[in-house]
Amino acid sequence: MNKQSNSIVELETRFWQTLKDKDAKAAGAMIAEDSLASGSQGTMRMNPDKFEELTRDNKWALETFEFSDVEVIFPSDDVAVIAYTVHQTGTIHDGPMDLTCADTSTWVRRGDDWKCALHSEAIMIDATKK
Numbered sequence: 275m276n277k278q279s280n281s282i283v284e285l286e287t288r289f290w291q292t293l294k295d296k297d298a299k300a301a302g303a304m305i306a307e308d309s310l311a312s313g314s315q316g317t318m319r320m321n322p323d324k325f326e327e328l329t330r331d332n333k334w335a336l337e338t339f340e341f342s343d344v345e346v347i348f349p350s351d352d353v354a355v356i357a358y359t360v361h362q363t364g365t366i367h368d369g370p371m372d373l374t375c376a377d378t379s380t381w382v383r384r385g386d387d388w389k390c391a392l393h394s395e396a397i398m399i400d401a402t403k404k
Contacts, residue, residue: 279346282354285388286379287341290360293329294336302326306382306389313395334371337364352383359398374398 275283285304292301302322309325311318320328344358357378364371380392 275344275346278348282346282356282381282388283341283344285381286356286358289379289390290336290339294339296329296335298326298329301329304388304390306384306391309389309391309393311393314397334366335364336362338362354381354383354388355379356381 289301289304291297292304302325305320305322305325307321309320311320339360339362341358341360344356346354346356348354355378357376359374360377361374362371363373374397376396376398378392378394379390381388382391383389
């Protein structure tokens with residue numbers, strides 16, 4: 275992976291660390307003014323303020339996360355797309371969370387900063403099991 279790709283992996287890692295730390299201000303600062311998210315609970319449009327609110331939510335806590343199979347592409351100089359598998363543990367709704375997911379984020383350069391304009395997560399399942 276080249277230096278430019280590594281910087282996006284570091285950015286995505288910082289993003290996850292803000293969630294683990296429940297650092298709502300830092301998390302919100304990484305979100306584009308108009309962004310989208312999709313996951314197991316559907317889709318939503320958000321902005322930094324809404325993302326800060328979601329980060330502070332006490333219904334979940336992220337304890338660990340680990341990336342694998344990371345790929346980064348740059349469709350243009352100001353757009354980066356990262357896709358990876360993430361294993362995450364923690365709690366959700368007072369119960370244990372132990373998930374492996376396929377995630378993607380699209381980062382858009384705004385001046386000297388990168389902002390997340392899209393994040394999606396799909397819980398991975400073993401389709402060969404009945």
